[in-house]
Amino acid sequence: MTGQEEIETSNEMLQERTRKLGSKIKELIILPIYANLPSDMQAKIFEPTPPGARKVILATNIAETSLTIDGISYVIDPGFCKQNSYNARTGMESLVVTPISKASANQRAGRAGRVSAGKCFRLYTAWAYKNELEDNTIPEIQRTNLGNVVLLLKSLGINDLIHFDFMDPPPHETLVLALEQLYALGALNNRGELTKLGRRMAEFPVDPMMSKMILASEQYQCAKEILSITAMLSVNNSIFYRPKDKVVHADTARQNFFRPGGDHMTLLNIYEQWEETDYSTQWCFENFIQHRSMKRARDVRDQLEGLLERVEIEVSSKPGDTIALRKAITAGFFYHTARLSKGGNYRTVKHQQTVMVHPNSSLFEDRPRWLIYHELVFTTKEFMRQVIEIENSWLLEVAPHYYKSKELEDGSGKKMPKNTGKTREDVTRNY
Amino acid sequence: MEQKTVSFGFSKIKKNKSLGISKISEGEVEKNEEAEFVTEVDENFAKSTKPKAKEFVIPLIKENKWRVNASGNQIEDSAVQELVEDARKFQEAEQGKGQTDMGLNIPLLMQNKIPEGFETDDKLDVGLRPDEPEENDYEEIPIDQFGLAMLRGMGWQEGQGIGKNNKAVAPVNAVLRPKGLGLGADRSQAAQLNDSKKGSGKNDNEEALVLKKGAYCVLLKGANKDMYGIIEGLDEDNARVMVKLTLGGNMVTQSQYAIRLVDSHDYKKYSKYLNKVKADKYKEEEERKKEKDRKRERHHKSKRDKHRDEDSDHDSKHYEEDNRQPSSDSRKRKHDRLDDYADKHKSSQNGNSRSEPLWIKPQIRVRIISKDYKKGRYYNTKVNVIDVLSLDNCVCQTDDGKVLEEISQSELETVIPKQENAHVLIVSGKQKGQLARIMKKDKSRYIATLQLLRDRDEVINIDFDKICEYSGNIDEEYDY
Numbered sequence: 001m002t003g004q005e006e007i008e009t010s011n012e013m014l015q016e017r018t019r020k021l022g023s024k025i026k027e028l029i030i031l032p033i034y035a036n037l038p039s040d041m042q043a044k045i046f047e048p049t050p051p052g053a054r055k056v057i058l059a060t061n062i063a064e065t066s067l068t069i070d071g072i073s074y075v076i077d078p079g080f081c082k083q084n085s086y087n088a089r090t091g092m093e094s095l096v097v098t099p100i101s102k103a104s105a106n107q108r109a110g111r112a113g114r115v116s117a118g119k120c121f122r123l124y125t126a127w128a129y130k131n132e133l134e135d136n137t138i139p140e141i142q143r144t145n146l147g148n149v150v151l152l153l154k155s156l157g158i159n160d161l162i163h164f165d166f167m168d169p170p171p172h173e174t175l176v177l178a179l180e181q182l183y184a185l186g187a188l189n190n191r192g193e194l195t196k197l198g199r200r201m202a203e204f205p206v207d208p209m210m211s212k213m214i215l216a217s218e219q220y221q222c223a224k225e226i227l228s229i230t231a232m233l234s235v236n237n238s239i240f241y242r243p244k245d246k247v248v249h250a251d252t253a254r255q256n257f258f259r260p261g262g263d264h265m266t267l268l269n270i271y272e273q274w275e276e277t278d279y280s281t282q283w284c285f286e287n288f289i290q291h292r293s294m295k296r297a298r299d300v301r302d303q304l305e306g307l308l309e310r311v312e313i314e315v316s317s318k319p320g321d322t323i324a325l326r327k328a329i330t331a332g333f334f335y336h337t338a339r340l341s342k343g344g345n346y347r348t349v350k351h352q353q354t355v356m357v358h359p360n361s362s363l364f365e366d367r368p369r370w371l372i373y374h375e376l377v378f379t380t381k382e383f384m385r386q387v388i389e390i391e392n393s394w395l396l397e398v399a400p401h402y403y404k405s406k407e408l409e410d411g412s413g414k415k416m417p418k419n420t421g422k423t424r425e426d427v428t429r430n431y
Numbered sequence: 432m433e434q435k436t437v438s439f440g441f442s443k444i445k446k447n448k449s450l451g452i453s454k455i456s457e458g459e460v461e462k463n464e465e466a467e468f469v470t471e472v473d474e475n476f477a478k479s480t481k482p483k484a485k486e487f488v489i490p491l492i493k494e495n496k497w498r499v500n501a502s503g504n505q506i507e508d509s510a511v512q513e514l515v516e517d518a519r520k521f522q523e524a525e526q527g528k529g530q531t532d533m534g535l536n537i538p539l540l541m542q543n544k545i546p547e548g549f550e551t552d553d554k555l556d557v558g559l560r561p562d563e564p565e566e567n568d569y570e571e572i573p574i575d576q577f578g579l580a581m582l583r584g585m586g587w588q589e590g591q592g593i594g595k596n597n598k599a600v601a602p603v604n605a606v607l608r609p610k611g612l613g614l615g616a617d618r619s620q621a622a623q624l625n626d627s628k629k630g631s632g633k634n635d636n637e638e639a640l641v642l643k644k645g646a647y648c649v650l651l652k653g654a655n656k657d658m659y660g661i662i663e664g665l666d667e668d669n670a671r672v673m674v675k676l677t678l679g680g681n682m683v684t685q686s687q688y689a690i691r692l693v694d695s696h697d698y699k700k701y702s703k704y705l706n707k708v709k710a711d712k713y714k715e716e717e718e719r720k721k722e723k724d725r726k727r728e729r730h731h732k733s734k735r736d737k738h739r740d741e742d743s744d745h746d747s748k749h750y751e752e753d754n755r756q757p758s759s760d761s762r763k764r765k766h767d768r769l770d771d772y773a774d775k776h777k778s779s780q781n782g783n784s785r786s787e788p789l790w791i792k793p794q795i796r797v798r799i800i801s802k803d804y805k806k807g808r809y810y811n812t813k814v815n816v817i818d819v820l821s822l823d824n825c826v827c828q829t830d831d832g833k834v835l836e837e838i839s840q841s842e843l844e845t846v847i848p849k850q851e852n853a854h855v856l857i858v859s860g861k862q863k864g865q866l867a868r869i870m871k872k873d874k875s876r877y878i879a880t881l882q883l884l885r886d887r888d889e890v891i892n893i894d895f896d897k898i899c900e901y902s903g904n905i906d907e908e909y910d911y
Contacts, residue, residue, distance in 0.1 A: 086603070096607055123613075124613070125615050142600055158543070159491060159492045159493070159585075160491055161581075161593070162582060164594065165595045169600055171593075171599075171600045171601060172587065179578040179581050184574045189562070189563065189564045190572045191492070192491075193561050195561050195564070196558075196562060199550065199557045203555065310555050378605055
C-alpha cells in the first residue's frame with residue numbers, strides 16, 4: 001500500500017471483518033508495517049506464526065526490497081506507491097501516489113513463496129501491466145535536488161559537470177537550479193569557482209541551504225540551537241507518532257510543544273526538553289514522540305557538532321533569542337519565502353506560486369505576512385512544511401543580491417485581509 | 432553575416448588556453464542558429480529594434496586557480512601541476528579538439544588535486560579558495576543567468592543532454608492522480624468529470640454544481656444506474672459519496688466519478704423517473720420523427736402529392752402532442768416500436784463515426800461468416816441476434832441455446848428464409864425496420880417480393896441483401 005493512512009484503514013476493516021466472523025475462521029493475525037511505526041511494533045512482523053493461525057502483513061513498499069519476512073505465501077499488489085519527485089523549475093518536491101513500474105511489480109511478486117510455493121494477486125489487469133506501467137522506476141538522481149551533489153563535485157575539483165559520467169544523467173534543469181542556488185548562497189563565485197564559504201559548506205552532508213544556515217549561525221552566535229534544529233529537521237517527518245485510536249491525545253501533546261516564531265522553534269523546544277530528561281525513552285512515549293527518530297536526531301547532531309569544530313565554528317548559544325535564530329535560518333533559506341497575498345493566500349515570493357501552510361504547523365492559524373518554509377511538498381495541495389515567520393527587512397539584510405526592495409514591499413499601507421498578517425512589532429518581538 | 436562570426440566566437444572561447452585566468456566573457460551570442468538568420472529575415476529586423484537579452488557564458492575552469500600565498504614548499508604541487516599540464520597539452524595536440532576527452536589520462540580526482548597542506552583530514556584550511564561573490568559580482572552575472580551560463584561554458588547547448596552519452600532527460604513532473612482512480616482507468620474521463628464539476632458556473636442562471644452535502648446527482652454506473660439522489664455525505668479520502676436515492680430512499684455509496692451532479696431544476700423534473708434514459712431516448716426519437724415528417728412533407732409538396740400531404744400534416748400534429756407529455760404515453764404507442772427501433776439505430780449509427788451502416792437488429796436470424804470468430808468454430812452457423820450493443824459488439828444465440836458475445840456486424844450476413852410466407856425484417860433502404868411477409872423469391876435475380884405487414888396494400892420488390900429472416904414472434908407485434 002502507499003502509506004500509513006491506507007494501511008491503517010485496511011487494518012481497521014480487516015479487524016472489523018474478523019470480529020464479525022468470530023470463530024468461523026481460524027485465528028488471523030493482522031500486522032501493519034511502515035517506516036513511522038515504532039520499532040517494537042515493527043518487530044512483531046518477524047515473530048513466528050502459531051500453528052493453525054494466519055498472518056496478514058499490511059506493508060508499504062518497505063517490504064518490497066528493504067526487509068524480508070519468512071513464510072509469505074501470498075502477495076496482494078495494488079500497483080501503487082508514493083514517489084518523491086522534484087520540480088527543477090519551482091524547486092518543489094512532491095510526494096504523489098503513482099503506478100509502480102514493471103520492475104517493482106515483479107519484485108513484489110517475488111516476495112511470495114520464497115521458501116515454498118506462493119501466489120501473487122495483482123489488483124490490475126494484464127493490459128494495465130503491459131500498457132500503463134513503466135519498465136523501470138525513474139532513477140532517483142533524475143527526480144531529486146542536486147545542490148549537495150554539485151557542491152561535492154565542485155569540492156572534489158570536478159568542474160565539468162556536463163561531461164561527468166553520470167550513470168543516469170539528470171535533466172539539465174536540475175543542474176541549472178543547483179548551480180544558481182549555490183551561486184546565490186555564495187558557495188560559488190561569478191566565475192564558477194568554489195568559494196571559501198562553499199568549501200566549508202561542502203563539509204556538511206546536508207542540503208546547501210541547511211549548511212549555509214549552519215555557517216550563518218556563527219555570525220548570529222546561535223550555533224548550538226541551529227545544530228539542534230538542523231538535526232531535528234533532518235528527521236522531521238517522523239518525530240510525532242499519531243496512532244489512530246489516540247489522535248486527540250497525540251495532537252494535544254504536539255500542540256503543547258508549540259513555541260512562538262514557528263515550527264523550527266517547536267522542534268528546538270522538543271529537542272531541548274528531551275535533552276533535559278537525559279534523552280529519556282519514557283518521556284518520548286508519554287509525549288507521543290518517536291524515540292527512534294529522536295535518537296537519530298541526536299546522532300545527526302553529534303556528527304554535525306564534530307563538523308562544526310572542523311570548520312572552526314564555536315558552539316555558541318543564545319538561549320531565547322528567536323530573532324537571531326530566525327535570521328540565521330533566513331540566511332540559509334531565503335530562497336524559500338512566501339508572503340500573504342491580498343486574497344488571503346500565501347504565494348512564494350519568486351515564483352508567485354500559491355502555497356499553503358501545512359495544517360500540522362503551529363502557524364496554521366496565525367497567518368503571518370512573511371514566512372520561510374523548510375520544504376514545499378505537493379501531496380494533495382502545495383503545502384509548506386515547517387515554517388517560521390520573518391520580517392521582510394531581514395531578507396534585504398541577508399540576501400541583498402537576491403531580493404530587490406521592490407519585491408519586498410510590505411504593503412503595510414495597503415489593505416490586508418482582516419485579522420490576518422502581523423505587524424512589525426509582532427514579528428520582531430522577542431518571545 | 433557579422434553576427435555569424437560572433438556566434439562562432441563562442442565555441443572558441445571555450446578552448447581558451449589561458450589557464451587559470453578565467454575572465455568572464457559575455458559573449459553576446461545570438462540565440463538563433465545561423466540557419467535562422469538566413470531564412471527568417473523578418474525576425475532579424477525585429478531584433479535590431481529590440482535588443483535581445485544577453486546570453487552569458489562562464490568559461491569552464493579546466494584547472495582550479497589556487498590562491499596560494501608565497502610561502503611553504505610548493506615544489507611538489509607545481510610538479511603535479513606541471514605533469515597535469517603536460518599530459519593535457521599532449522592530448523590536445525593529439526586530438527586537436529580536447530573537449531570531452533581532456534581528462535582521459537589523468538584520473539578525475541587528480542585533475543584538480545588540492546595542494547599539500549590545505550584541506551586535509553586534520554585541518555580544513557580554505558585559504559586557497561576565493562572569497563564569496565560581492566554584490567556587484569551578482570550584478571555582473573545575475574543569479575537567474577548563472578546556471579545556464581556555466582553549462583554553456585562547459586560546452587552545453589540547448590536541447591542537449593548531460594553525461595557522456597549525451598542523452599537528454601526531461602524533468603519529472605508530478606501529476607496528481609484523481610483519488611480512487613484505478614490502474615487502467617480512463618484518465619480523460621475522470622478529468623472531464625472534474626471539469627464539469629468545476630466549470631459549470633459560467634452561466635449566471637445556472638446553479639453552480641458543487642460536490643457537497645445536499646447536492647443533487649444522478650448515478651451513472653452500478654445497480655442503481657440512472658437513479659437520482661441527494662448526496663448525504665462525502666468520503667474525501669476514498670473519493671466516494673453517499674447518496675440517498677429519491678426513489679425508495681435507500682442509501683448507497685458510490686465512487687464520485689460515477690455520479691453526475693444536476694441542478695435542482697433537472698432534479699425536480701426527472702428525479703421521479705424510473706428510467707430517465709429510456710424517456711430521453713424516446714423524446715429524442717419523437718423529435719427526430721417530427722423532423723423527418725416535416726422533410727417528407729416538403730418533399731411531397733414538391734411532388735404535389737396532396738393526399739400524403741394531409742396525412743403527414745396530421746401525423747406531425749399528433750407527434751407534437753406527444754412531445755408535450757413525453758413520459759406518459761410511452762406504453763400507449765406500442766405499435767410504433769419497430770419504427771423506434773429503426774430510428775434508434777439510425778441515431779446510434781450517427782454517433783458512430785465509422786462508415787458502415789448498422790443493419791443488425793435484435794430478433795433477426797443471421798449467419799456468421801467470419802472464420803476468425805472463436806477460431807471459426809461457428810463459421811457458417813445461423814444464430815439469432817439477441818441484443819445489439821454497438822457496431823462491433825452484439826450478442827447472439829445459437830440454435831442450441833449457446834450465447835455468443837462480441838460479434839461484429841462485419842462478421843455476420845443476412846439470412847433469407849427457406850420457406851414461403853416467412854417473415855422478414857427490412858434492414859436497409861427506405862422501409863428499414865419494417866416487417867414484411869415474403870410472397871415470392873426470385874433466386875436468379877436475388878429479388879424478393881414482399882408484403883408489408885403494416886400496410887398490407889403495399890407490395891414491393893426488394894434486393895435479398897436488404898432483408899433478413901425475422902425470428903421474433905410476429906403475433907406479439909401484430910395481432911391478427
